Amino acid sequence: MFVINCPYCGERDQQEFKAGGEAHIERPKQPTELSDDEWAEYLFMRKNIKGVQYERWNHAHGCRKWFNMVRDTSNDEIKAIYKMGEKPPSI
Amino acid sequence: MSENLRIKSSQYIDETTRISFKFNGTTYYGFKGDTLASALLANNVHLVGRSFKYHRPRGIMTSGSEEPNAIVQINPNTNRTEPNVRATEVEIYEGMEASSQNCWPSVNFDIGGINNFLSPLLPAGFYYKTFMWPARFWGKYEYFIRHSAGLGKSPMLKDPDIYDHRNIHCDVLVVGAGISGILAAKNAAKNNYKTLLLDEKNELGGSTIYENNESNKIDNKNSSEWLKKEIEELKNIKNLEIKTRTSVAAYHQYNYLLARENLTDHLEKKDKTNKIRQRLLKIRAKKVILATGALERPMVFNNNDRPGIMLSSAIKKYSDFYGVACGRKIVFFTNNDSAYENALSLNDKGIKVEAIVDIRKQSKTNLEKRVIDAGVKIYWEHTVVDTSGYKRLNNVSIMKLSNDGTSVTGNKISISCDCLGVAGGWTPAVHLCTQSGSKLAFDEDKKIFIPNKNNSDQISVGSCCGDFKLDEILKNLNEKLKDFLDITKTDFENITFNNDQEISKRNIWLLPSDKALGKTRPFVDYQNDATAKDIKLALREGFRSIEHVKRYTTIGMGTDQGKLGNMHALGIIADTAGVKIGELGTTTFRPPYTPLTFGTIVGRNVGKFFDIFRRTPMNDWHVEQKAEFENVGQWKRAWYYPINGETMHQAVQRESKAARESSGILDASTLGKIDIQGSDASEFLNRVYTNAWSKLGIGKCRYGLMLNEDGMVYDDGVTTRLGENHYLMTTTTGGAANVLGKLEDYLQTEWPELDVYLTSVTDQFATASLCGPNSKKILKKIIPDLDLSDENFPHMSFKEAKVENIVCRIMRISFTGEQSFEINVQASYGKDLWEKCIEAGKEFNITPYGTETMHLLRAEKGFIIVGQDTDGTMTPIDLQMDWIVSKKKYDFIGKRSLYRSDTIREDRKQLVGLLTDDPKVVLEEGAQIVSELNKNPVEMLGHVTSSYFSPNLNKSIALAVVRGGKDMIGKKLFIPMEDKTINVTVSNPVFFDQTNERLNA
C-alpha cells in the first residue's frame, strides 16, 4: 500500500486512489478520420513496463482529481507526481 | 506426573498465583507468567506432539515464535478453540485446556507412528509422486491424508470475541524491545520523534533481561540489571508508546506494517468477555528500526529431533526467566561460546551439566577454564552421532570429528542424559526486513544473511543485523542511531563493557555420523519432517533453484516458515553442489511472520458490518410491510411485497397486473443522480451520449445511452434539462459511481476546455415512481393545483411543484410502458411523500412493487437493463437500438468503434425476444440456445438474458442475445436443458403495447 501525494490534497493512503492506466495517451481529436488500425492503437495498446512507467491516477475517494504519476513498477517507488496538462518530467 | 522441575523463584514468574490447566486431559499446575511450554517443562513434560509425516514423538524445542514442534489446539471443542498455537508463545491462565494436534488416538500411542518405520518409502516428493497417480484414486488418497495429517481443527462455533483495527501514524517505529530496541526507542523519543515500540513478548528486554553471566557486563553491572534501569526510565519519556504482546505480521512497502496486539488471550475466561481480544494495528511509520533479534539455530545430526533435544538458548531462558530446569542431566552440543555461558548459568542453579560437546578445536580461554572448574567435561572436536530414547532422550553417542569435518573417527562415547542443548549459532531474524523489499547479503565469515544496506527510512540494529556480542551491538547501535535519527549523541555513548573473547569459529551444516547418511535421520525442517537426505535426493533428481528444492522437500513450507531450518538447507545445498551460499540466494519470506487469526484480519467487519450497505429514505416503510429485499450494488432494495404468505411468483404476478390495471408505486431512490451545470453542459452531453442533446428544450427529458470508447453499452438513463445550463442525469443504480468517475475523467483529462461541473446528488433525493392508468388521478390528489393534462405535462417532460410546502421535481417518464411520474423530494421527506402517495392511492388499489416486478414490466416492453441484457460486448446496434445513435454528430464516446470491422459483423449476438412454444414454460436466465439438435458438438448461438411469466400477456416471455438474431424473427430455436429440450420462436423484443398507446391514454 503506497502513500500517494495528491497534488491537491497532500499525502493520502493508496486506498483512496484508483489507478487509471498509462498516461499521455491522448484521445484522437478526429476519430472518424482514423483507420481501424489507428483507432485500435489508441483503444487497446498499452505498455506494461517493468520499470519506470507514466501512469494516470485518480483521487477517487478524495478530491476526485486526476493526476499523473511516474512509478517504478518493479519496486513501486513513486518518482514524480504532476498535474494533468503539465509536462512530464524526464526520469 | 507430580514431578517438579521448578528450580527457584524467578522474578518474572508470580509464584503466589498458582494456575491449573489441562494438557491432553491431564491437569497440571503452573504459575502466572508461564507459557504453556514452560509450565509443561516444569512438570517434566517434553513430549507434546507427533511429527507431520513420520509421526515421530516430538518435544518442545524453543522458547519463542520459531517453535516447530509444540503446536497445540487451545480449548478444543469450545467456541474459543484455536489450532496451530505455539505452546512457547501462549500464556497459561486458570482453566485453559490444550491438546496435541498431530496424533491419533493419543500422543503416547500414535497409529501414524507406523510411518516412522516406513520412512524409507516416504522420501521427498513422496506425496507428489505417489498420490498423483492414477488420478481417479485421488479421492481415496485424500481421505487418508486428511485423516492422518492433523494440522489442528478449525473452530466450528461462532467466535464470541470482538476484534478491532487501529490506524497508527508515528515518526519512528521500533520492532523488538530487546536491548537494541529499547535504546533505539528511548533515544528516538527523547529527540522528539513520536515513537512506537512493539514486542511480541509480555515483558520488555528480550534475552538481555535475564542475562546475568559474568562475561557480559555494562558499566560493571550485570547486563540485566543495567537494562532494567533503562526500562524503568522509559516510563517517564513523552512521545513514546509501548505495546507488548504485539507481533508484527507484515512489513509492506512505504513503511506500512501490520501488527497484532494480543489483549485477552492470556486472561481467564471470565475476564475475556466483552473485551477486544486482538487488535490489528495498521502502522504508517516515517522511519522503522528493526530490532527483531536473532534465532538460535539447531544443528543437523542423526536423530536430532527427540523430545528433550532443545535449543541451548531455550534451556537458558527456561531456567533463567521461568525458573524451570529442562532436565536433570543436561548435555550441551555446540559450535560457539554461548553453550558455555549457559552451562555455567545452569551449574550455578544446581542443575547437573554432564558435558559440553564442541565441534571446534580446543582453545585455552578463560571461559574454558571456568567451565572445567565447574566440573563440566568438554569434548573438543567431537560431534553427536546418534541419540536414543523414543519418547524422551536418554542417551547421546559422540565421536571425534575428522579434520575436514566430513567423517568421524575413534571410539564411540555414550553419555547418559535427559536433555541436550544444541547451540548451532545465530540466524538474524531478517524476515521483516526482506518483506519490506530490502535485500540481504551473505556474510561468509559469520555464515549468516544480513541486511545489505540501511536506507533513509529503515535500519536493522542489534543481532538482527548480525551483531551478536554486546559491545559490538551497542557500539554499532550508537553510530547507526546518530546517523538515522540525525542526532549528535545518544544517551549510552559512554558506557563501558567487559566481554570475553570468542574461542574460534567452526560451522558444519550436516554433521557426519558413523552410519551412512541413508541410515540416519538428520532433520532439517522439523515441522515438515524433511531431512538432509531429502535435500540430497532433490539435488540428485536435478532440482537446483532453492525455491524448487524448498517446494519439493517442503522445507520451510510449514507454519514456522522454516525459521530454524532454512539456513541448514541452504548450507547443505551449497556444500553438495559446491557453490557458495551467497550465490544460492535466500528464499523469500512472506507475510505473516507469525500466523494471524481470521478475526484479527476482519476486525469489526463481521455480521451486518461485513459489507457497507445503503438504504433508501423509505426503507422503514418497506420493512414494516414485510417486503423481501435484494442487494443491488450496495443498496438494499425492496424486491417484492408478499401478502398473506404469497410466494415470490404470486406476489410478482399480482404486483405486475396491478401496475398495468390501476396503479403501482416503486421506490426508485437508488437510481444514480448527477447534477450537471455549466455553459458547456449541452455540448458535454452530446459527447458522452450517443444521441443529440442541443435541441432538448428546458423542462424536457430524454433517454440516453452511454458507450465505452470501444462502442459497447456502458450505462443508460433519463436526463432532464432543468435550465439553460443545468441538467439532471440519472444512471443505473449499480453504475452511478463509475459513471461519475468516467465523466470526470473525460472532463479533466480530455476536455478540460469545457465549462462543466458534476455533482453526485443520488443521496440528496428520494424518488417515488408512480405508474399505471390511475397514476395521474393519484398525483392530482396530492398536488391539486398542478395541471397534469397531456398538453401541459406531456410524456418526457418535467415540472417543479410543491407537495404541501415541500418542493419536488416531477418527471413524466416511464420504464414500464404505463403513464408514470417520478416524484423527487429532498431525501428527508422521502418517507412522508411515499406515505402520502399510498394514502391518496388507496381508492385506486395502489400497489407497491419491488425490483422484480419492475424488471418484469420493463421486459414486457423490451426495455434493456444494462448489466443484465448487456455484458460489455453489446453495441447499441446489437441491441436493435439504432434509433438512439445519432448519424449527424461528428463524435461521441465510442462512435468510431461502431464501425470497426468487428462491430459491423452481421453475425454478432443481437438482442431478440423468445417465445416458448408452450406458453406456460418459463426459460431459465443464462440458458444456452442452439439451432440444431442431435449434433455434437453443437454451436451455442447465445443465451437467455431475461425471462418471466407475463401476467399481462398470460404467457412466458424472454429476452435473449442470439448470433445473427436480428434476421431470425419467426425462426425456431432450441434450448437444451438437463432433462428436456425447450422449443422457442424468435420474436420482436417488445411484447406489450408495441405502439406505446398506453403512455398517453
Ligand SMILES: [Zn+2]
Ligand atoms: Zn486529492
